[in-house]
Amino acid sequence: MLRLTEYVNNPTVNSYKRIHAPVTTSGATWSPNTISYAGNNRTHAIRIPDAGRFELRLADGAANPYLLPAALIAVGLDGIEQKRNPAPRYDNNTYTNPLPPGTVKLLPTNLLDALRCLEGNTVLSQFLGQEFVASYLKLKHQEWHDYSTFITPWELENTLDC
Structure with a gap:
């Protein structure tokens, strides 16, 4: 679900x-x-403290308060309809006792990798509409471009003379 x-x-x-x-x-x-x-x-992305209750620990304050619930409902419904396997439950503390590498998937390391995942996603296009997903991708790719073409003070200080 989270990959979506x-x-x-x-x-x-x-x-x-x-x-x-x-x-x-x-x-x-x-x-x-x-x-x-x-x-x-x-320490996990989804916390289930009691029956009938869950907490998504991943969303940050920049998440759109209208889009986030819509996307969660969409992937939740898809998971129910397709009877998707949520994978095993892990109760380790991932900060003090991490799982062996490869046990669970890691989230993307940057916005561009996340956008590449969205490009291959059919579930959100189906639920939210292809036009919306295409517009979202266009906007976020422009944001990534603006970020990645900006030279930071760190780059100026450490790599300009290379």
């Missing part, structure tokens, strides 16, 4: 910096970066 919505949950360049941020000196952590679910465990 990460570009809606995390719609900006900075969203992926937050997802893949290193653990801080204080031990605080950021957003989960794996496609996994657990019981009452905040």
Whole structure:
């Protein structure tokens, strides 16, 4: 389910910096970066503390408050209709006891990778409309282009003389 919505949950360049941020000196952590679910465990993307209740821990504050629920409902309905397997539940603390590499899928490392996933997605196009998805992709690809063609102060300082 999450592979179908990460570009809606995390719609900006900075969203992926937050997802893949290193653990801080204080031990605080950021957003989960794996496609996994657990019981009452905040280190996974989906937390299921009680029956009939879940928390999506992935969405950031930049997520569109209208588009995010629509996308979640769409992929949820698709999962029910297609009887999709949600994969095993993991109750480990992913920060202190991570799963072995390859056990769960990682979220994209940047906005461009997420947009590439959306380009291959048929579920959201079916539910939200091909025109909407095409417009969203156009807008977000322009955002990525604007970001990736900007030379940062770090690049000027560290690579200009190479």
